[in-house]
Amino acid sequence: MTNLASPPLASVSTKRWPPPFLLHPSVFIGGLLVTMIILVAVLAPLLGTVDPSRIAPSMRLKPPSELAWFGTDLYGRDVYSRAIYGARSSILIGLCVAAAALIGGVAIGLVTGYFRWVDAVVMRIMDGLMAIPTFLLAIALVSLTRANVATVIVALTIPEIPRVVRLVRSVVLTVREEPFVEAAKTVGTSTPKLLWRHILPSTTAPLMVLGTYICASAILIEAGLSFLGTGLPPEIPSWGNMISEGRTFFQVAPRLVFLPSLFLALTVLGINLLGDGLRDTLDPRIAKRM
Amino acid sequence: MLAFIAKRVLSLIPVIVVVAIVVFMLLRLSPGDPAVVIAGDNADAAAIERIRVSLGLDQPLVTQFFIWAGSLLQGDLGISIFSKIPVTDLILQRLEPTVSLALTTLFFAVVIAVPLGTIAGATAGSWLDRSLMLVSVLGFSIPAFVLGYCLIYVFSLQLRILPVQGFSSIRQGIGPFLSTIALPTMTMGLAYLVLIARITRASVLEMMGEDFIRTARAKGVKERIVVTRHALRNSAIPILTVIGIGVALLISGVVVIETVFNIPGVGRLVVDAILKRDYPVIQGIILMFSGTYVLINLAIDIGYAFLDPRVRY
């Protein structure tokens, strides 16, 4: 053992810009769409909009014109402005639900995956929650109180948590059998450190992907709730509310339905593309867990 | 085999108990005193108290739960606050359109998705595969009600070949049934189809990389048979699983689609109940849908044993 074996010079630099996954077509297009929608939401007042809630009875159901680019709705409100401001509620709800579900799910999932005695109890509760179809549970939860942004977020988060818990738990169950985790155990690493240092990092890639899907799903469900008239109150401009109000006049003014629909579909498409791309580039095996 | 089935059935008990507790809490958490709501605006205090006792609302919460769960086991879902009709009857009256729609959607989605996904998985990277993946992202991103209006716009308003709305029972003839149910089926089926096709593709693709595929090829087996007999056959479990999980998608779909197409089904019933805050009806329908979902997935779980000898033990 005299010669020093030197590792091969692998050309893996940790800091390359842009990181290769950004160049994946799905990530790129999806990311672009999402960035644009977020910009629209943030910069809404600067995008040629008027007050989206201003009612003008004399302007009811006007076709598109210089003043109102996509016409006006039943109450004479500017359809374009409402669609632009609608991005705010959708993005806010999507991001908050994804963040809340991830944080809650990770905490529960780590504990259940690692401690067997908690596992049995918590997983039965999760199975029970999963047995109630997401949309119904959300709809029932919002029906308990007057819907506002906060209650909608809570109502959409609760049904998503079991999905996160299941994913985290499945990763934990696999990873904790890995020799490198056992090796860490045999050098005296405590359980909290083991979870934080060796197990949690393995969940980040699948969680990023699941987070995008939850975000997309939350936006869709919120729109569905508003469409049925059980979501956000009608004063708040949201795409679901617009479609719901517009459907009565669908045969005369389909634009009332189509403009918010287009925004909604593009937003969800962007998020889904981003999620698919992340899944393919980060770790193709993730698909099996979801 | 019997032991296997018994074990699966028993494992459902905690799930059902949790569902029951959640649904029960939902009613008890609802704002307002149910007795006051049921008694109506002109009731006096004594009447309210009578109703409260008759509903068992004066009992502790745990006792209330057991009383409620007991009547549940006898098929009693309570009485609608508004129509005063038993919830079970309300649901039964509305069941036919919902079941029809669910079955046509299931058929539509599976019949198209499985072959499509199989071909895409076996020819991963081909133009067919790529376009399927693209369509699938679109399918996931378009909300059902938006797709519904697009289809109504094209087929009913522009081409005028299908009715805009409504439902016609199959007992009134197959023609009207199909023409009314075609658009709702396509609307609801797209997301389901896309979901099944994706899983089929992913699973077949994964199986194509397995060693036993190489063995089959080494035996000289034709590629078409390699794909069907070996890759697809081994994908049966993930495909069946996603069909089962997708039932949740169908249930959410029914709620929205019945509103879009004005179909008098259970989905419409629950939306009306929510708008009127008719809690016993909401509760009953959630229980029914959850029960259906759990039972379908139980059937699928048991089906695994027939599809994969490794599951039987």
Add this chain to the structure above:
Amino acid sequence: MKPPFSILEISDLAIPLPGGGDRGFAVDGISLSVSAGEIVCVVGESGSGKSITAQAVMGLLPKVFRNVSGRIMFEGKDVTTATPAQMRDLRGRGIGMIFQEPMTALNPVQKVGEQIDEVLRTHLTLSRKERRARVIAAMEEVRLPDPERLYHAFPHQLSGGQRQRVLIAAALILKPRLLIADEPTTALDVTTQAQILSQIRDLQRDRGMGVLFITHDIGVVREIADRVVVMRSGKVVEEGPADVVLNRPCSDYTRMLIDAVPTLEPARSDHVVTGEVALKVEGVTKIYHSGGLFQGKRVVHALQETSLSLRRGETLGVIGESGSGKSTLARCIMQLIDPSSGKVTLGASAGGRPFYQRIQIIFQDPYRSLNPRRTVGESIIEGPMNFGQPRTEAMERARELMALVGLDPTAVDRYPHQFSGGQRQRISIARALAMEPEILVADEAVSALDVSVQAQVLRLIDDLQKRLDLAILFITHDLRVAAQICDRLIVMHRGSVVEQGAVSSIFASPAHAYTRELFASIPGKGEKQAVLT
């Protein structure tokens, strides 16, 4: 003995690597031939291109390999230019193939009889009854027990050896002229391997077919080959009759491969152990319960009443095949699982150091025993820092340890994927040594390594023991490896110790029938018994 004509003639076969790796070709201009009635072994370490060559002959190269050049003549016809239909007809009928992993090579949801039958269905038109009779006959020929019943069994119900027999039956049912065997015994236990090898040899003699046998194991080559082709990095290094290549190799690489195979000569016959007892295992038993309410409860005795003691400066080998309980023993000792009964005690001394500072383990799989997201330095210092050593001091020590195990000390900042398998195993050793343990448990620590690397790591462990006065529990399935490094042996079979004693005495006269079977199964038992052809 030059057989009459070639069934398979490969000339100038070149297969470029996809996307251009560190070398351009997976297979780089090789030529070889197989004649009727002979077994040609292609031997090489990982990355030599031997399996790719086999796949190319079958026309089963993964799609990423393109622009194959050269010729592969099977019975005078070039398979590289054959149409897919012609190739399909050839596979199963003209060339049969068996693979390394008999579990994954069988379709898990199809009855094994049907999987053999599939060859008949594909190539012949026979009635159901005729096919069934031929399948049963083929199963009998490979000595599968109770073929009528086994026909309806699924792969998971068979043992590893039985699965490989099913594959052999399927590959040979149409009496192909050539059998390609791609590492067919690598995943099997050594006793099963011996049975399968003799079976392949018998069938080949009966039928006079040619066999192209791919392996990494010189012992297997010794056992079975008529002619040998040695491959390295996609090129043929040497070829010739087996006795010439194995006994008078003309290339350095072949000589190195042969020398790296540990001999059965116990290397430590004169080594005297005087250290105090470091580890004592008394009556450790591990029982697993499975099943439950509805199935009859099954009790698995993974480990029964096992006792051993280990002194400082001593290497105790634990020998056993899969399912023998040897890894369960290691995990019980390391407190990774709790034994059902019995106890493990460390020797007195060492001023109350915590358990995990006194005993450390090295795992089998070098690719999974280091956290891929942490630098190797971080992995090494994790233990010392858990016990309060400051970071800079621990890192300084990590560099020393890297040098000690023969690696570049500055490489502590690199990630595991930047190292080869052997280098990673050295890092695992450094991580264990960072705790300054008295006892080292090596659980199949060299089994996943190529034979040349294996020899280096063994030498390192041997060397470190002498320097640090370690007590080593060396768990392995390979008697040849044990002979190199162990003072004493315990032989385990189905959860129990069947024999123990000094290496030299067990090797001289194994007492238990199972130990004797293990010895008899070692492929190519030493140079003394050169293959007779």
